[in-house]
Amino acid sequence: xxxxKTRRAAAPLLxxxxxxxxxxxxxxxxxxxxxxxxxxAALRTLSVAGSVLYVAAHPDDENTALLAxxxxxxxxxxxYLSLTRGDGGQNILGSEKGALLGLVRTQELLAARxxxxxxxxxxxxxxxxxxxxxxxxxxxxxxxxxxSDVVRVVRLFRPDVIIARFPTTGEGGHGQHTASAVLAxxxxxxxxxxxxxxxxxxxxxxPWRAKRLVWNVFNFRSADPxxxxxxxxxxxxxxxxxxxxxxxxxxxAESRTKHMSQAQGTPExxxxxxxxFAHLKGEPATRDLFDGVDLTWRRYAGGETVxxxxxxxxxxxxxxxPQAVLPQLLASYREMEKVSRRDEAGRVPLVEAxxxxxxxxxxxxxxxWVEATAAEPYVVPGGEVKVTTTLVNRSDFPVRxxxxxxxxxxxxxxxxxxxxxxxxxxxxxxxxARGARxxxxxxxxxLRRSR
Numbered sequence: 208x209x210x211x212k213t214r215r216a217a218a219p220l221l222x223x224x225x226x227x228x229x230x231x232x233x234x235x236x237x238x239x240x241x242x243x244x245x246x247x248a249a250l251r252t253l254s255v256a257g258s259v260l261y262v263a264a265h266p267d268d269e270n271t272a273l274l275a276x277x278x279x280x281x282x283x284x285x286x287y288l289s290l291t292r293g294d295g296g297q298n299i300l301g302s303e304k305g306a307l308l309g310l311v312r313t314q315e316l317l318a319a320r321x322x323x324x325x326x327x328x329x330x331x332x333x334x335x336x337x338x339x340x341x342x343x344x345x346x347x348x349x350x351x352x353x354x355s356d357v358v359r360v361v362r363l364f365r366p367d368v369i370i371a372r373f374p375t376t377g378e379g380g381h382g383q384h385t386a387s388a389v390l391a392x393x394x395x396x397x398x399x400x401x402x403x404x405x406x407x408x409x410x411x412x413x414p415w416r417a418k419r420l421v422w423n424v425f426n427f428r429s430a431d432p433x434x435x436x437x438x439x440x441x442x443x444x445x446x447x448x449x450x451x452x453x454x455x456x457x458x459x460a461e462s463r464t465k466h467m468s469q470a471q472g473t474p475e476x477x478x479x480x481x482x483x484f485a486h487l488k489g490e491p492a493t494r495d496l497f498d499g500v501d502l503t504w505r506r507y508a509g510g511e512t513v514x515x516x517x518x519x520x521x522x523x524x525x526x527x528x529p530q531a532v533l534p535q536l537l538a539s540y541r542e543m544e545k546v547s548r549r550d551e552a553g554r555v556p557l558v559e560a561x562x563x564x565x566x567x568x569x570x571x572x573x574x575x576w577v578e579a580t581a582a583e584p585y586v587v588p589g590g591e592v593k594v595t596t597t598l599v600n601r602s603d604f605p606v607r608x609x610x611x612x613x614x615x616x617x618x619x620x621x622x623x624x625x626x627x628x629x630x631x632x633x634x635x636x637x638x639x640a641r642g643a644r645x646x647x648x649x650x651x652x653x654l655r656r657s658r
Contacts, residue, residue: 239567243526246571248450250524250532252282253539253565254517256510257502258557260286260364261325261423262357263372264387265334266293266312267466270372270423271323272459273482276444278324280455283367283502284560286326288360289316290353290387291334298468309334311468318465323458326560328364330356338382341389348386354397355407357390361398362412365556367500369395369420371487378425388422395420395488418500419489426483433483440492445480456480507558509546513539529572530602536569574601 241249259277263269269287278285293312294305303311313329320327332348345353361369371391373379379388397403399416408414421440426433433439447454456476464472484496492498504510504517520535540562547558570577576599586592596611 241567241571243529244450244452246529246568247521247524247526248279248448249564249568249571250517250521251450252279253561253568254504254514254521255282255502256504256506256557256561257281257283257497257500258285258364258366259283259368259370259496260288260328260361260366260417261370261372262288262290262387262391264290264381264383265296266291266316267463267469267471268372268384268387269319270482271319271462272444272456272476272480273370273423274320274325275323275455275458275462276442276446279448279451279458280444280446281497283497284326284557285324286328286364286366287316287320288328288330288357290330290332290357290390291383292316292329293334293469295334295336296469299470300468303468308468312466315466315468319462322462322465328360330360332356334383340382341386342382344382344386353386354390354393355404357394358398358404359407359412361394361417362407362415363556365415367418368496369417370484370496371420371422374422392420392487417489418497419492420487421484421492421496422487424483424485426481432481436483440484440486440494440496442482442484442496443479444482445476445478447477454478504546507546507555508549509542512542513546516542530574530604533569533572533604536565536572540565540569572602573604573606575599575606576601 261269261274266289268289274285274287277283292309294309296308296312298304298308298311301311316327330353332353335347338344338347369391371388373384373388375385375388375392377385379385395417399414401408401414424433424439432441445454445456451458454477456478460473460475466472484492486492490499504514516535516539520532520539523532523535525531543558543562543565547554547562550558576597579594579596582593582595598608600606
């Protein structure tokens with residue numbers, strides 16, 4: 208098939224992908240506009256098929272330098288599981304306490320993740336204030352309820368590696384810190400056991416065993432290695448990314464500043480930043496956190512067709528003409544869909560996450576502007592609101608508008624059909640959809656994944 212024919216055949220799919228993204232822009236203040244370097248960096252991470260879950264107790268417990276290194280540098284799907292939302296912390300910015308402070312700190316965490324590139328999970332556990340023991344913590348949380356939530360996240364996310372921020376021996380100083388380490392260890396085993404929390408399997412989840420569980424050994428004075436450093440795994444997270452123009456520790460400092468209610472801003476650091484990891488469970492690693500983990504698409508049945516397409520797109524990417532690699536990206540998108548459907552237990556979380564990231568890269572390479580604007584700032588469940596969707600094709604890649612719609616909390620809303628070809632630069636289309644209804648689905652979901 209010639210390149211011209213490939214471009215024509217791919218155009219309808221391109222717009223369908225763009226419209227899927229329109230649902231997310233309807234919830235945002237302004238659509239993201241990544242530049243060419245950011246787009247190329249995102250394209251680079253698509254070829255990496257691995258994942259890691261970081262576990263701690265509160266917002267601001269996370270090691271943002273490590274998260275930035277893993278997500279931005281290594282390209283693995285990275286998430287932070289904060290067991291609480293920080294309801295019992297302090298607040299230097301205002302009078303919010305308890306649940307209201309939990310809302311503030313939740314948004315601070317989500318803002319931090321948008322900087323360092325990781326995702327965010329929570330459990331139903333409440334930060335009830337300071338305690339010295341995990342035993343008291345579990346009296347408040349309920350041990351089995353908290354463990355069930357952590358196991359659910361592990362089965363949902365399916366990490367190759369789990370990293371605990373704190374040790375189980377109490378050096379973390381806070382009983383909730385220690386409890387988070389205890390739960391990380393117990394969840395490592397329980398998530399792989401179909402007899403534990405079988406109700407989750409009935410919901411479509413499946414048992415999952417990570418390759419290993421490690422402790423991110425304390426090293427607050429990076430110039431001085433911790434005790435017995437020669438016996439643990441060492442990783443330098445201070446590398447510089449020329450595409451992003453910053454080191455991962457510089458990115459981490461910006462991420463850290465998002466915890467404004469806790470006065471957590473830190474100076475930018477440059478240069479080596481060694482991190483240390485002590486083995487806890489699973490297969491020991493000797494050289495790298497991902498020893499023994501296949502980080503290529505070949506780990507999945509049919510994935511051998513995805514890798515060459517992504518590699519070709521990365522090799523041919525031209526910042527001055529990013530739309531030139533759209534045929535390879537669109538073909539990759541179709542192949543990823545096939546890979547996910549081949550899994551006997553249903554869609555593969557990592558593949559779905561990479562497809563979502565690929566949609567963003569496609570949108571950026573196409574120069575498409577997709578924006579949904581609501582006529583009213585609020586809508587109650589069952590109410591109606593008029594939403595205007597604007598699409599502008601700013602490249603020479605032909606795009607055909609097939610339909611405009613949206614979804615909220617997984618519920619499809621009314622769509623308006625209106626075929627129209629957007630072929631020339633700056634060609635645009637605007638469609639109005641009436642009758643979009645508010646929904647309270649998943650309003651009280653305890654576990655929420657966000658970027």
